Amino acid sequence: MSDVPAHNDKVEHGYSLAKVVNSAKCPRCSGPTELRYAEFIYATQKSPRVMAAPAGYFCARCPTVIIDEDLLRQGVTGNFVYHSVIGIECEDKEKGGPFKTWNGRETVVYIDEVENTMRLLMKDELARPLGHASTPSTQKSQKAARRREIARQSRKQNRRKR
Numbered sequence: 821m822s823d824v825p826a827h828n829d830k831v832e833h834g835y836s837l838a839k840v841v842n843s844a845k846c847p848r849c850s851g852p853t854e855l856r857y858a859e860f861i862y863a864t865q866k867s868p869r870v871m872a873a874p875a876g877y878f879c880a881r882c883p884t885v886i887i888d889e890d891l892l893r894q895g896v897t898g899n900f901v902y903h904s905v906i907g908i909e910c911e912d913k914e915k916g917g918p919f920k921t922w923n924g925r926e927t928v929v930y931i932d933e934v935e936n937t938m939r940l941l942m943k944d945e946l947a948r949p950l951g952h953a954s955t956p957s958t959q960k961s962q963k964a965a966r967r968r969e970i971a972r973q974s975r976k977q978n979r980r981k982r
Contacts, residue, residue, distance in 0.1 A: 824855055824856060824857050824874040825854075825856055825857065826856060826857045826858065827856035827857065827858045827876060827878050827885075827908075828910065828912075828915065829878070829883070829915060830883045830914065830915040831858075831878070831883050831884070831885050831907070831908045831910075831915065831916065831919070832883040832884070832919065832920045832921070833848060833882070833883060833884040833885070833919060833920060833921045833922075833924075834884070834885050834886075834887055834905060834907070834919040834921070834922050834923075835847050835884065835885070835886045835887070835922070835923055835924070836886075836887060836889050836905075836922075836923060837877070837886050837887060837888045837889065837890070838889065838890075839923050840886050843877045843886050844877070846879035846881065846882060846884050846886075847884070847886070847924070848879070848882055848884045848924075849879065849881050849882045849884070851879045851880050851881030851882060852879075852880050852881075853877035853878060853879050853880070853886060854877065854878055854880060855874055855876070855877055855878075856874065856876055856877075856878050857872060857873065857874045857876075858872070858873075858875070858876045858878075858885070858908050858909075859871070859872045859908065859909035859910070859916075860872075860873060860875060860876070860887065860892055860905055860907075860908060860909070861905070861906040861907045861908065861909050861918070862892055862896075862902060862903070862904065862905045862906060863902075863903040863904050863905075863906055863940070864896070864900040864901055864902060864903060865900070865901045865903065866899075866900060868906060869896075869900065870909045871892060871895050871896075873891055873892060873895055874891075875887055875888045875889075875891040875892050876888075876908075885908070887905050889902075889904075889905060892905060904940055905919075905940070906918050906919070906929065906940045907919050907940075918940065919940065922940055922942065925942045925943070925944060926942065926943040926944070927940045927941065927942060927943065928940075928941045928942075928943055928946060929941075
């Protein structure tokens with residue numbers, strides 16, 4: 821019922837309003853932006869959800885949006901906790917979906933074991949240089965070794981009882 825029009829064009833790139841200097845200017849092409857309603861897909865601790873809100877400043881020249889995440893966060897209801905915005909929901913699947921980039925960085929949609937989208941991750945955060953794999957702490961290694969030893973002894977005792 822507001823004077824804010826709905827957005828229905830393609831969107832591939834998203835930026836957080838908190839990371840942008842000026843919401844009136846696109847961070848990718850410097851084109852003008854316009855505040856519009858859209859259905860924003862966002863991640864929660866349980867499952868992805870969709871919220872229709874006038875929270876996006878959409879570029880008139882390229883498929884980019886600047887999103888007021890504080891506005892989305894305030895609109896979350898129930899027992900849900902806002903994690904991050906993932907993309908735009910649109911009837912035309914070619915126009916909507918997860919963002920290809922977020923704040924100028926390539927993204928990957930993380931999906932948990934029960935196929936609930938959990939959040940948007942940055943590709944450069946996933947890449948690890950070779951030879952720098954994380955190693956467990958000594959304390960964790962010792963605990964794991966102790967658990968394996970106890971399990972081995974239990975199996976040995978169980979075989980004797982048969």
